[in-house]
Amino acid sequence: GAGVSQSPSNKVTEKGKDVELRCDPISGHTALYWYRQSLGQGLEFLIYFQGNSAPDKSGLPSDRFSAERTGGSVSTLTIQRTQQEDSAVYLCATVIGGSSSYEQYFGPGTRLTVT
Amino acid sequence: ILNVEQSPQSLHVQEGDSTNFTCSFPSSNFYALHWYRWETAKSPEALFVMTLNGDEKKKGRISATLNTKEGYSYLYIKGSQPEDSATYLCAFNAGNNRKLIWGLGTSLAVNP
Secondary structure (H helix, E strand, O other): OOOOEEEOOEEEEOOOOOEEEEEEOOOOOOEEEEEEEOOOOOOEEEEEEEOOOOOEOOOOOOOOEEEEEHHHOOEEEEEOOOOHHHOEEEEEEEEOOOOOOOOOEEOOOEEEEEO | OOOOEEEOOEEEEEOOOOEEEEEEOOOOOEEEEEEEEEOOOOOOEEEEEEOOOOOEEEEOOEEEEEEOOOOEEEEEEOOOOHHHOEEEEEEEEEOOOOOOEEOOOEEEEEEO
């Protein structure tokens, strides 16, 4: 398909385990965002990739969170030693360019539940 | 601290009613204001991106206005239909720093 895809769609994991979430962007979109939405909260910015520039990691909540984007395409968000407060919907969004005046195209999200 | 507020938090209307809701944002260093619709079990979908004070945008029965000087945007839905039921999110960007600050959304339910 032509849209943003994410996998898995649902992930249940035990506290303390590591998880890896994947985002496949729209081809040609140079900017990629990761967000999360916890219950009752708004979308929380996590990290931003733009082309070959250094990513903006200012939204990552702790050093247990990391993300990479290989070859300017697929991105993975890794959460190490998961905690119950990490339970949330993790959304990926991509943008055709680097300006905030462009609309974001969202994937369907990964619902992470930490038990 | 930049904050985006949306009101009302939720809204129930009858099919055919027209409705509107508000997004308030800081009026300084404005760069862009985004509106998205998020239907249950789907991805958020962009409705409008607005950058100029006084902007009015329209897509079918949905329109939006922007006042950057006083820091608010209105979203209007004319003749609501059940398929308009969704959460409507707005997001503000200051100074093109690439990050959007998101509101909590207005949840709209349209009863047939």
